[in-house]
Amino acid sequence: MAEDSETQFTSNPPQCCVEAPAAASAEGLPVAAKARPILSSWLRDFLVSLGISAFIIIFVYQPVKVEGTSMMPELADQERIFVNKFVYRLEPISRGDVIVFHYPLDPTKSFIKRVVAVAGDRVRIDQGVLYVNRSLVPEPYVPAQFRDERSYPEVEVPAGSYFVLGDHRSLSNDSREFGPVSQEYVSGKAVFAYWPVEKAGRLR
DSSP states (O other): OHHHHHHHHOSOHHHHHHHHHHHHHHHHHHHHHHHHHHHHHHHHHHHHHHHHHHHIIIIIEEEEEOOSSTTTTTSOTTOEEEEESSGGGTSOOOTTOEEEEEOTTOTTSEEEEEEEEETTOEEEEETTEEEETTEEOOOTTSOGGGOOOOOEEEEEOOTTEEEEEOSSGGGOOSHHHHOOEEGGGEEEEEEEEEESGGGOEEOO
């Protein structure tokens, strides 16, 4: 277009033939010059974003899929959640935390359960009722229909370990079967559900 326009408005065709490429060059170079920094800036921002995302996923938040029903109704089978892998570097594991850990009897598998007692606590279950340090523990996260009648003799949780139970007590394989979980097996704290959308939000 630059060449045609120049041809139409010049009165000296030979001069036109010499000047037209220069006009095209004058108009073309700034576009290319502008495109390069825009592309470079976009690529830089993309790589920075990718690096930050990788850092967050590797060191802080990891998306995981729940498999099984042992944590219902808080977490359903196939629900997606974020696990904070860094938080326990800043704060201790506490009673009530929902944690992800390597199954002590097969560390290639990961389980998700709720911590009900920490190191030094004395825990006992009497016909499905939980006692920690001989005090009854209210468990609003365990609906009546998910309770069971199993008992567990009083034990003291060893140092660096945690007693964990599933919220769906009648369907959960937990510390009643495999004992307290050592801290070295803990991967992180389940903090946020993001799928399905209607259940998105912080975990209790």
